[in-house]
Amino acid sequence: MLDTSTPAVTAGVAALDETVLGETAVDVLAERVTINPRAHGELLTPHLTEAASTAGVALTDLDAVVCGIGPGPFTGLRAGMVTAASLAHALDIPAYPVCSLDAIAADAGTGTPLLVATDARRREVYWARYAADGTREAGPAVDPPADIDVGDARVVGRAGSMVSASAREPSYPTAHGLVRAAADVVIAREEPAPLTPLYLRRPDAAEPGERKRVTEVG
Amino acid sequence: MSQIIMGIETSCDETGVGLVRLSADSGEPRVELLADEVASSVELHARYGGVVPEVASRAHLEAMAPTARRALATAGLSLSDVDAIAVTAGPGLAGSLLVGVAAAKAYAAALDVPLYGVNHLAGHVAVDTLEDGPLPKPCLALLVSGGHTQLLRVDDVATKITELGSTVDDAAGEAYDKVARIVGLPYPGGPPIDKAAREGDPAAIAFPRGMTGPRDAPFDFSFSGLKTSVARWIEAAERQGEPIPVNDVCASFQEAVADVLTMKAVAAAQEYGIGTMVISGGVAANSRLSALARERCEAAGIELRVPRPRLCTDNGAMIAALGAHVVAADLPTSPLDFSANPALPVSTVTVR
C-alpha cells in the first residue's frame, strides 16, 4: 500500500485474511515512513522495496495495490498515484483507491462521531466527517477551519489542531488504516474503482486578457 | 544479443513512452525504433496561451499507464520483454518531471530491471540515431523548441556533451508563441506563423537580429528584443490606421529567427572544426529554418541531419534511444531514490 497525500511518504506491505468474526483481518508485515513534503518522488518506491524485503515478500508476490488518492497537495499526491498505477500495470494486479481521510478514520476507530482534517495549505483544511459507526457522512471537502462545524465529533488528523484545540492522533494515513479502509473490496476481489485523485481544487490558471502594449500611447 | 529499452518522457506537456531495440554485437551500437506513443495536453493549454504546469501534471498522471500500454501494443511486446528503463530526469517542469520519474521507478522496481534518469536535451540529440544511424564524434547539435534554444558540442551522446551557447531570455519557440498572440494567430505559434510566412515577403520588414554585435557572446541567442520589436511595429501600424500585413510580419519575423539560429550554428561548427550538424526540437520542423540550414550547411561543407518532425518534438522514443546509448556505454544505473531536476545541466547526461 502507498500514500502520499500528506507530508508523510508511506509504503508498506500487509497480509489480508478472510473474514474473522465478521471482519477481514489486516496484518501489516512491514511499513516505511518518512515525513518530508518534498521527498515523495524520491522515496516512495525505495520505501516500498525496503518494506517488501523486510516482509520477505517479492513485489511479484503482491496480489493488489491499495493507494491513498487524497485529498492532498497535488504534486506529492501524484507521485503516489502514478506509482500505484505503474505497479498495477507492471505486476498485472488491481490498484484500489482509498480516500486518504478514510484511512485516518479507520485507524481512529469507531464509537463516537469523528472529524478528520489534514493540511490543505493556504490556511484551509481537507476534511471529512464520520458517524459513530465509521460511515463517512460529509466530505471530503476543502474549507477554511472556521467554516467547519465540529459539533460533538472527535477531531483527528495532522491539521486537526486548526479545527479544534482538543485534536488528537492519528495524524497521517498508516499502512494499517489504508488497508483496513480497502480490506472488504480487496478480499472480495471487486473490480477497483478508477484511480482518480481527489484534487478538490481547480488548477490555478488565468486566461490571458487583452494584449499589453509595449509602446506609450501619446 | 539485443535488449529492449523503454523510455518515459514527461518534461513538459507531452506524455511519451517509446520502445527501442539495442543491438550491440560489435562496434557502434545499433538502435531501432519499435514504438513511439505520445499523449499531448497541448489543447488544454491553448486558451491560456502557454503551458499551465498544474494542468500538464494532471494530464501526465492520467496518460502515463495508458500511453505505456499503447506503446507495448504497437511494438507487440509485453513488459516482461523490457530490459531497462530510461526516464527524463530534467530539465523541465518540476511537477511534470515528477510524474514520469515516479512511474519509471515503479516500473523498474516491479520488473526488476535497471533504471536510468537521463537528460532531456541529450535525448533530442540521441533520437537522430534512430533515423540516421551512429553520430559522428564530435557533432554539433542545435536544439530549438518552445522550451529550449541550445547549441551543443556532442563528443559522445551518452557521456560528453558541452553547451556552447543558449538563449539568454526567451526560447525560440516561445518567441513564436508570443508573436502569434501579437498578430492574432492561435497557440502554439510555430505552425500558423510558418504557414502565414510562406505567403509573405521575408524582406518586407527589417527586424533585428539579437546578440549579433561584435561584443555579444558568439553562440548565445536572444529573442526577447525581436518579439518586442514585432509588437512595436504592429502598434505603430495600428496607430497609422493601416491594415496589418500579417503574412509579411510572419515571414520577416521567421526570417530573423532562422537567420540568427543558422548563422550562429554554422559559425560554431566552423570554429570547432565540426563536420556534422543535428537540428532537433519542435522548431526543427519549421520550413524556413530547415531550408536555410540546408543552404548554409551545404555552402560550408557541413553534413546536416534533421530527424523527421515526429521525432523532433518531445517523445518517449528519444529517451529510449538515449537510454540505449547509455546501456551500450555500460554506464552505472541511477539510484532508486534519485531526484528529478528541473534545471539539470546538459553536461549531466545520466543522473547518479
Ligand SMILES: [Zn+2]
Ligand atoms: Zn524538448
